[in-house]
Amino acid sequence: MQDNTQPTSMSAKYSCQECKTFLEVLQVVLDNEANEEQIEFVNEHIDNCGYCFECYEVDKTLKQTISQKIEKINTPKDLTLLIQSKISTYLAQE
Numbered sequence: 895m896q897d898n899t900q901p902t903s904m905s906a907k908y909s910c911q912e913c914k915t916f917l918e919v920l921q922v923v924l925d926n927e928a929n930e931e932q933i934e935f936v937n938e939h940i941d942n943c944g945y946c947f948e949c950y951e952v953d954k955t956l957k958q959t960i961s962q963k964i965e966k967i968n969t970p971k972d973l974t975l976l977i978q979s980k981i982s983t984y985l986a987q988e
């Protein structure tokens with residue numbers, strides 16, 4: 895897949911050591927496993943680095959979408975079980 899949205903100047907920035915560290919720490923932060931120091935590092939870095947800010951936004955949205963989807967899947971599943979148990983109770987009474 896070709897990525898045309900990323901100018902070459904951004905790629906150069908990506909290779910910087912702090913950005914590499916950022917992407918690693920970001921995963922920890924998004925998993926809610928980061929300590930204060932790591933959260934501070936992420937917040938400071940996205941203030942100064944547009945590329946990493948975009949990565950942060952994309953990753954954050956992605957994680958939120960996934961967890962929302964999981965919630966949506968769980969609800970009908972519980973409902974299905976409830977309906978099934980109601981039906982079997984009803985059928986047992988017949």
Ligand SMILES: [Zn+2]
Pocket residue numbers: 907912913916939943945946947
């Ligand atoms: Zn960066």
